Amino acid sequence: xxxxxxxxxxxxxxxxxxxxxxxxxxxxxxxxxxxxxxxxxxxxxxxxxxxxxxxxxxxxxxxxxxxxxxxxxxxxxxxxxxxxxxxxxxxxxxxxxxxxxxxxxxxxxxxxxxxxxxxxxxxxxxxxxxxxxxxxxxxxxxxxxxxxxxxxxxxxx
Numbered sequence: 001x002x003x004x005x006x007x008x009x010x011x012x013x014x015x016x017x018x019x020x021x022x023x024x025x026x027x028x029x030x031x032x033x034x035x036x037x038x039x040x041x042x043x044x045x046x047x048x049x050x051x052x053x054x055x056x057x058x059x060x061x062x063x064x065x066x067x068x069x070x071x072x073x074x075x076x077x078x079x080x081x082x083x084x085x086x087x088x089x090x091x092x093x094x095x096x097x098x099x100x101x102x103x104x105x106x107x108x109x110x111x112x113x114x115x116x117x118x119x120x121x122x123x124x125x126x127x128x129x130x131x132x133x134x135x136x137x138x139x140x141x142x143x144x145x146x147x148x149x150x151x152x153x154x155x156x157x
Contacts, residue, residue, distance in 0.1 A: 043068055043143050044136050048152040051116075058117045061128050061152040065110035067136040073110035074142050077135035079103050081112055085129040088122035089154060091115065110134060118156050128152040 047064035063081070067073055079098040083091050092115050096102035103112050114128065133146045 043071055044145070046132075046148070046150050048150055050153040050155060052155045052157055053116075053118050055118055055156055056120060058115065060113040060115050061154065063112045063114070063130075063132075063150065063152060065112075065132070065134055065136075067108060071136040071138045071143075072108035073105055074135035074137045075105055077142070077144065079110060079132070079134040081114075081130050081132040083114065083128060083130045086116065086126070088119050088126040088156075089128060090117040090119055091128070114152075116154065118154075122156070124156050126154040126156060128154060 045066045045068070047066055049062060051059055051061050053059045065073055065079075075098070077098070081096045081102075083094040096112055096114065103110050105111070114130075116128065118126075129149070129151050132148045132150060133144075134148070135142050135144045137143070
């Protein structure tokens with residue numbers, strides 16, 4: 001049995017608690033980690049173009065959450081991204097949220113830019129690692145993804 005909540009024309013299905021089996025509770029609690037990469041790719045891709053910066057330079061890594069055809073970035077979901085590692089790079093903050101205006105939408109695509117500065121020394125290839133929570137919707141449902149890991153390559157030249 002499903003009951004839907006409608007927000008901006010998108011139905012967000014929810015399963016009533018008394019119909020959840022023990023196995024289903026385990027799957028829902030694990031979130032996106034239980035979904036195969038192919039299942040996630042059916043709904044979105046994350047575009048993380050390589051950034052090239054000079055030693056000591058400041059720049060931005062750009063992360064684009066691209067919903068597959070028929071879906072769009074869910075502006076009403078409390079999206080967030082946490083930078084978990086950035087060896088050899090300095091980041092001014094590690095937590096970004098839609099509530100604080102860090103994300104923006106460009107033609108149905110969620111976009112986040114993270115300012116970085118290249119720390120002195122270190123290898124020529126570096127990476128920003130992060131985890132994100134976000135949602136994509138179509139006109140009937142919204143899909144929520146939590147703890148999605150991503151990497152943005154940074155070349156230093």
